[in-house]
Amino acid sequence: MTGPVWTGVLTIGLITLPVALHKAVESHDIAFNQIERGTSDRVRIRWVNERTGTEVDFRDLVKAFDAGGGEYLAIEPEELEEAIPEKSRKIKVTEFVNFSDVSPLYFRASYYLDPRGKGHAKIYQLLAYAMERSNRAGIATFSMRDRMYLAAVHAERGLLTLHTLYFPDEVRDPRRGLDHMPAEERKFTDDEFRMAERLIDLLTVAWDPWNYTDARHEQIRRTVEDKLANREINSLRQSLASLGGTVRGPGRGESRSRPIANDATTKGSGGRGRTGKPGRRKGTVHEDISGLTRKELYRRAQELQIPHRSTMNRQQLHDALLRATR
Incomplete structure (x- = not known):
């Protein structure tokens, strides 16, 4: 504790x-951070002066009471303590x-x-x-x-x-502000009352809080665990691919495999496609991408629709782009 x-x-x-x-x-809620999509860059909240647009240091913040008409009455911490x-x-x-x-x-x-x-x-x-x-x-x-x-x-x-x-x-008065609260006088018969009591009796059990779980929390936890496991598998697959190994594709029980493409796949064709006609593969990148940031690499991977790109680090994105554009 x-x-x-x-x-x-x-x-x-x-x-x-x-x-x-x-x-x-x-609380057992799963903590999340805000990041920019396609990156691992944290996004943070900053205090900004509404009028000037400049950032305000936390030490310069003070509580204020809205006096109306756009005017605020500052209340110092010492005054609150008093x-x-x-x-x-x-x-x-x-x-x-x-x-x-x-x-x-x-x-x-x-x-x-x-x-x-x-x-x-x-x-x-x-x-x-x-x-x-x-x-x-x-x-x-x-x-x-x-x-x-x-x-x-x-x-x-x-x-x-x-x-x-x-x-x-x-504590709010339920008779004020709630539009459809029933009138206080009772409008049911004795038989109706006994049926309601019977229904409650049939569903009554001994109180045990362990009989109840937060289904949303459990689903989010499973989703996070599945994504973590998938990322580890993808990292392993990318590591094998970068070493020229064999990648086993997903499937229902089958273990399909394909060799990793290398330079010999396209060399000797004079820049021609499989039909022998001159052509250029969609998304082919000829410039040096070694100096690009992960965010820039991710955007290139997004354009080429490279799978599992959101789980890759910068080096894996770099290698995947090279393979996709050979």
Whole structure:
């Protein structure tokens, strides 16, 4: 587990428990970078002055409030810090509520509370046991990363957890702004209600989060793995080709092979094609391409429709172009 995102103390009445806050969840999303198509060149975002078009150093950026009419009111970091009341390293529980009464709509993020030091294990376990047995949650406020948070401290499987909550004015009223919400009065019969209950009963199972997977994530992961494997095979094929070896083509079980073309394939024909007529192969390059960049080589390969060009490095593109234009 990574390091804590916050350290301080949890206070409940006269009890003070030093704790560290750790993220309870982590993202397994596959990270992508932006590159220019046909190259391995990263593309980065730059901060640009909208009026002058010049790049702005990150150190010169400041938050601003839109005052309207194209005017902005700059707010300095020091002024933002002053706006945080009671900035301290304290999670102060002021009251307890039934945890089941807190609507999931209010939950923002979840964290584990870790006691800072083995000497606090007993009081930590006592609080966790009492809260879990009673299904109560301690409501608290605390500051983290220059923001004030409302939080619910709860216990699960012997561990103290903290869930940051949205403030009530941040939770939208579904009756305002949603056009097709049904009226509050019920318009169904008892038989209809029993059928709905029966359907729910038939589909009810014990909750097990491991029964569910992120199908999109799995598909992207397989796509990346397949492309990596294909690139390795293509690299091997290009390496063999550059050494004058034999390339085995794709197929369903068959192992077709063809010799790599060399200078003897076209020499002796006086620049004639297979029909013996003078001609020039489409896309033939007569100038020296050794000084071209990978991007330029890729564009030539694109014009000649060389397969697997996007998986090749610069040298492989160079060699493939030479073979294609002999």
